[in-house]
Amino acid sequence: MAAITLNGRLLEAEAGEKVLDVARRNGIPVPTLCHHPGLSAYGACRLCLVEIKSGFRPGLVSSCTMPAIDGLVAETESPAVKSARKLVAELLLARAPQSPEIRALAAGLGAEPTAIPKKDELCILCGRCVRACSALGVNAVSFVRRGVKRRVAVPFDKPSEHCIACQACVSVCPTGAIKAKITHEKVEMVEWQARRELQRCAVCQTPFVTAGQRDLVERTVEAGHQPLGALCPKCRRLETAKAYSMWEPASGVSG
Amino acid sequence: MKIKDADSIKRLAESSRQLLTPSVPRIAVGMSSCGLAAGAQSVMEAFQVECGRQGVECRIVATGCLGFCGAEPLVEILLPGKAAFVYGPVEENRCADMVAELREGRLPRDNLLGRREVGGAEIEDVPPLSDHPFYKGQIRIVTRNLGLIDPGSFEEYVACGGYQALAKALGAMSSEQVIDEIKSSGLRGRGGAGFPTGLKWEMTRKSPSSPKYIIMNGDEGDPGAYMDRSLMEGDPHALVEAMIIGGYAIGAQTGILYVRAEYPLAQKRLREAIGQAKEAALLGRDILGSGFDFDLYLVSGAGAFVSGEETALIHSVEGRIAEPDPRPPYPSEAGLYGQPTCINNVETLANVPVILDRGAEWYGGFGAEKSKGTKLFCLVGEVARTGLVEVPLGTPLAAIVHGMGGGGRGGAAVKALQTGGPSGGCIPSEAFDLPADYEALQKMGSIMGSGGLIVLSERTCMVDTARYFLKFTREESCGKCTPCREGIDYLSHVLDDIVAGKGAGVNLDAIEQVSRGIAAASLCGLGQTAPNPLMTSLRHFRAEYEAHVTENRCPAGVCSALLHISIDPQACTGCTACVAVCPVSAISGTKKEPHQVDQSLCIKCKACEDICRFNAIRVV
Ligand SMILES: Cc1cc2nc3c(=O)[nH]c(=O)nc-3n(C[C@H](O)[C@H](O)[C@H](O)COP(=O)(O)O)c2cc1C
Ligand code: SF4
Ligand code: FES
Numbered sequence: 001m002a003a004i005t006l007n008g009r010l011l012e013a014e015a016g017e018k019v020l021d022v023a024r025r026n027g028i029p030v031p032t033l034c035h036h037p038g039l040s041a042y043g044a045c046r047l048c049l050v051e052i053k054s055g056f057r058p059g060l061v062s063s064c065t066m067p068a069i070d071g072l073v074a075e076t077e078s079p080a081v082k083s084a085r086k087l088v089a090e091l092l093l094a095r096a097p098q099s100p101e102i103r104a105l106a107a108g109l110g111a112e113p114t115a116i117p118k119k120d121e122l123c124i125l126c127g128r129c130v131r132a133c134s135a136l137g138v139n140a141v142s143f144v145r146r147g148v149k150r151r152v153a154v155p156f157d158k159p160s161e162h163c164i165a166c167q168a169c170v171s172v173c174p175t176g177a178i179k180a181k182i183t184h185e186k187v188e189m190v191e192w193q194a195r196r197e198l199q200r201c202a203v204c205q206t207p208f209v210t211a212g213q214r215d216l217v218e219r220t221v222e223a224g225h226q227p228l229g230a231l232c233p234k235c236r237r238l239e240t241a242k243a244y245s246m247w248e249p250a251s252g253v254s255g
Numbered sequence: 256m257k258i259k260d261a262d263s264i265k266r267l268a269e270s271s272r273q274l275l276t277p278s279v280p281r282i283a284v285g286m287s288s289c290g291l292a293a294g295a296q297s298v299m300e301a302f303q304v305e306c307g308r309q310g311v312e313c314r315i316v317a318t319g320c321l322g323f324c325g326a327e328p329l330v331e332i333l334l335p336g337k338a339a340f341v342y343g344p345v346e347e348n349r350c351a352d353m354v355a356e357l358r359e360g361r362l363p364r365d366n367l368l369g370r371r372e373v374g375g376a377e378i379e380d381v382p383p384l385s386d387h388p389f390y391k392g393q394i395r396i397v398t399r400n401l402g403l404i405d406p407g408s409f410e411e412y413v414a415c416g417g418y419q420a421l422a423k424a425l426g427a428m429s430s431e432q433v434i435d436e437i438k439s440s441g442l443r444g445r446g447g448a449g450f451p452t453g454l455k456w457e458m459t460r461k462s463p464s465s466p467k468y469i470i471m472n473g474d475e476g477d478p479g480a481y482m483d484r485s486l487m488e489g490d491p492h493a494l495v496e497a498m499i500i501g502g503y504a505i506g507a508q509t510g511i512l513y514v515r516a517e518y519p520l521a522q523k524r525l526r527e528a529i530g531q532a533k534e535a536a537l538l539g540r541d542i543l544g545s546g547f548d549f550d551l552y553l554v555s556g557a558g559a560f561v562s563g564e565e566t567a568l569i570h571s572v573e574g575r576i577a578e579p580d581p582r583p584p585y586p587s588e589a590g591l592y593g594q595p596t597c598i599n600n601v602e603t604l605a606n607v608p609v610i611l612d613r614g615a616e617w618y619g620g621f622g623a624e625k626s627k628g629t630k631l632f633c634l635v636g637e638v639a640r641t642g643l644v645e646v647p648l649g650t651p652l653a654a655i656v657h658g659m660g661g662g663g664r665g666g667a668a669v670k671a672l673q674t675g676g677p678s679g680g681c682i683p684s685e686a687f688d689l690p691a692d693y694e695a696l697q698k699m700g701s702i703m704g705s706g707g708l709i710v711l712s713e714r715t716c717m718v719d720t721a722r723y724f725l726k727f728t729r730e731e732s733c734g735k736c737t738p739c740r741e742g743i744d745y746l747s748h749v750l751d752d753i754v755a756g757k758g759a760g761v762n763l764d765a766i767e768q769v770s771r772g773i774a775a776a777s778l779c780g781l782g783q784t785a786p787n788p789l790m791t792s793l794r795h796f797r798a799e800y801e802a803h804v805t806e807n808r809c810p811a812g813v814c815s816a817l818l819h820i821s822i823d824p825q826a827c828t829g830c831t832a833c834v835a836v837c838p839v840s841a842i843s844g845t846k847k848e849p850h851q852v853d854q855s856l857c858i859k860c861k862a863c864e865d866i867c868r869f870n871a872i873r874v875v
Contacts (some may be wrong), residue, residue, distance in 0.1 A: 021431060043581035044735045046776045056583075060775050065581040080775065086740075087772035091741035115765070116745045125734065143734075146559060148744045150734030 002070035004055070008075065013068030019047055020063040028076055031085065031109065033092075034126035035064040036172055039135060045126050047090045047105075051078045060084055086111050095119050099175045120178035123148055129169030129178060136216065138164055141192060154192045163194035164212025201232035203239070208232040257536040260544055261422035264413060271414035275404070276373055279312045280357055281333040285402055286317035287488040288520055289481070293327035294347060299496035301350035302330075308500065309351075311358045319489020321402030322643040323389050326368065331402065332357070339371040341384050370804045371779055389640050389659050394621060396629050397605045398645045401489040406524050409531040412492040418537060420611035424500050424867065425545035428611075430460065433504040437607065440615035441627030445482075446472055446563075446600030447678065447704050447780070449626070449693040455597055458587040459505040467507040470572070470591065470598045471498055473514035473521065474556050474563030477676030478727060480707035482631035483601035485643050487514065487521035491528035495551060496606035499532075499542065500611065505597050510549065513568055515556035525553055560677075560731035564779050565590075565598045567733065578733040579779035600705070602631055623649030626692035630706055636673070637664045637712035646691065653687035667712035671795070673706025677731075678725040678784035680791025700785065700791045716813035717796040718803050721789045722750035736778035739782025742773035746789060756816035758804040767793055812874045815859040819875050822863075824849035826871035833863035833872070 002013040013022045025028050033045035043065040050063045056073035089111035096102045097118045133141050140163035144153045154160040165187040170178045181188040188195045198207035214229035284299040306313045321329045326343030333339040353363040369384030384390050403409040424433050438453030476484040498510040514522050532538045540548045554572050562577035563569050569655050571577040589595025604606045622628045626648035634642050639661035663669045671681040675765050680701035689695050696703050729747040734740045736866030752758050770786035777783045802808045809817040827849040834842045841857040864872040
């Protein structure tokens with residue numbers, strides 16, 4: 001088992017853990033933005049920087065991507081870390097001055113509005129939506145352009161063919177930059193220009209799922225199971241409970 | 256023709272030697288991109304036409320670049336039994352006369368730069384090319400074949416000793432021995448960071464997983480740098496040979512030549528070389544009967560500076576967006592498709608065959624203590640002689656700028672040198688006794704980088720230069736990480752403001768601090784080094800920044816918004832020359848009386864300054 005030293009504390013690290021994981025598991029706070037526990041590590045926002053003192057090339061690294069290598073010694077609140085995080089927060093604050101989340105985050109890091117000219121963005125390009133969409137195998141959105149012109153978009157900014165309106169992007173976006181308009185009958189992903197009808201539950205007939213979502217669930221759930229995607233969550237629970245109550249132990253097995 | 260063993264390479268070398276020293280004159284025209292841009296194509300055609308018309312039997316070939324770009328088109332005429340004579344620049348309309356002189360048995364003398372020994376009788380009054388100030392002090396190891404051989408000819412490469420290093424490696428050395436040889440040569444990566452090449456090979460070899468890959472990084476995106484292009488265009492087989500040797504050393508059976516899309520000629524030459532090597536069975540299965548299999552593919556770059564960064568490059572090869580990944584893992588552990596991958600720069604690889612051929616000890620005899628061998632530099636900017644120079648590492652910068660380069664263009668005083676392109680920094684002329692090696696440049700806050708050397712003269716504004724590079728990195732940043740994307744954008748705007756005369760409120764200390772922060776916090780080398788041009792010029796030329804910010808003045812007279820153009824009534828003779836050139840009719844006055852500039856009309860183009868014969872125009 002690997003052990004790393006954070007802020008002078010010797011801490012055990014499990015296989016595959018990142019420095020951030022070890023810190024958080026031990027109650028050491030580290031700010032993050034592009035990190036999401038359900039998504040692949042990315043290392044883009046640079047808020048989670050920690051300072052490596054020894055055990056790897058000294059300097060600042062993103063703790064969300066840095067493996068907890070045995071013998072690593074790092075600081076999470078050194079002067080270099082604090083000033084770098086503050087700069088990152090100032091830059092984000094200038095990019096998205098209207099975002100309450102970014103304002104709160106900046107305040108927590110002692111960052112205030114600076115001479116950096118303000119932009120009027122909500123998206124801070126953390127890429128969580130892109131990674132969520134890709135993790136689902138849908139890949140409807142991606143980054144386009146580079147440098148300051150970088151943004152998240154659907155191909156050619158044309159109404160998306162591939163978006164299934166599952167709203168995974170909405171739920172992982174830290175700043176609420178992606179909007180979904182949901183009515184009884186349909187979901188509209190505003191930025192991705194995708195309008196999808198909701199399909200009805202096979203049992204109760206309530207519209208609840210887009211066709212793409214249902215197909216995705218059916219593709220990813222093992223064959224032989226109920227077509228789960230066709231049932232709304234409530235009916236699915238009832239159906240599953242029914243299946244369990246009819247289950248009988250095979251003969252010879254004592255209860 | 257298939258080459259089955261080391262002996263057949265030697266035999267082919269013997270039989271091909273007459274290609275380089277034929278019994279008739281051999282006229283070689285430098286036809287790399289630099290030569291073509293200077294008109295080499297029509298020079299070559301003119302020689303073909305004239306030789307035919309005048310009935311002079313010649314062998315006319317297209318070669319790579321001899322390095323002296325300022326004197327392109329360059330032509331070498333090899334006279335059997337004598338020597339090779341190098342001319343430049345050779346104008347198309349001179350070719351007829353030159354051929355006539357050859358026909359009459361006379362040596363053409365116009366624009367003759369020097370002679371190159373080929374073992375024949377000397378012509379005493381023509382000095383060797385190596386005595387020409389541009390070439391004096393240069394050592395041509397990496398560029399050994401550039402300008403000498405036809406890059407499209409497999410035989411000419413073999414005639415120059417090509418593929419003998421491969422035969423030696425595959426025939427007499429184990430992979431470990433090859434790595435040891437490279438390690439003890441002291442070769443370090445020429446792509447920027449100077450990482451020891453042998454060590455990188457060893458790490459990739461020792462990575463447990465397989466298959467492994469070797470990639471040549473031919474993305475060369477630094478403005479002002481074209482060393483790698485010249486190598487790929489002028490000596491493609493050397494790179495093919497190096498890649499096979501590298502593959503053998505690290506245990507890779509697949510190699511990729513990653514060449515930027517903006518280099519179509521380099522791609523063409525490399526493709527041809529791959530095809531010829533395949534035909535000769537030097538690529539494919541069981542190379543030279545060694546049991547080693549290796550294949551080589553060319554991948555065209557993604558058209559972005561950041562694709563040269565090795566993790567971004569890997570993404571690009573995989574068909575994904577070229578954006579960098581944080582390390583670890585390093586490519587040597589998990590690179591292309593997650594497999595151990597060795598990425599080497601073009602120039603790094605071009606050293607490999609010679610090192611194996613002549614031995615690590617010989618190679619270690621060139622260069623400095625910690626920086627062995629030679630380095631190619633592209634000497635450009637405000638310098639009298641521009642071109643590609645190859646010097647032993649550790650050569651003082653002064654010898655390059657003032658010796659080979661001949662100092663400032665048009666006699667202008669040289670102020671500084673920008674090394675390492677947008678990732679590097681400026682070095683003031685007072686520090687030109689500094690040796691050109693990795694450590695010395697780093698100590699000055701700059702980097703060796705890939706080898707661009709941009710000479711800045713008294714006519715160059717340091718603020719404007721920094722602005723140029725930050726604008727470049729602002730646009731070429733991949734935009735993934737916050738400090739690089741947002742931070743460089745900010746710095747770039749501050750510099751825009753300063754040169755536009757809107758810098759009054761700029762706090763230089765605060766700018767310096769933001770620069771340091773960006774360098775420390777960015778994900779990859781691009782963001783980590785992008786503030787360098789700004790930071791180094793602030794360090795060495797702070798007074799120039801202060802003049803802009805506090806006095807609204809550009810000391811170099813470059814930033815037009817800060818200029819004030821006036822006419823010195825003492826010097827003005829009223830000749831009206833300026834009146835005629837001023838595009839906005841801002842100058843008025845009576846003939847033979849001092850004139851005046853209307854400041855509300857003047858666009859500060861300085862046309863008047865250029866035309867004035869009496870030095871009467873004041874630019875402040
Ligand atoms: C933004 C950026 C651009 C780069 N561009 C190039 C390039 O065009 N060519 C190159 O050889 N290396 C380039 N590098 C360096 C490579 O990442 C890598 O270090 C190099 O190819 C390794 O080869 P070497 O060890 O032979 O030098 C670049 C690095 C960065 C950060
Ligand atoms: S430093 Fe710049 S180029 Fe590198 S990952 Fe960050 S944004 Fe991209
Ligand atoms: S959370 Fe680690 S870089 Fe964004």
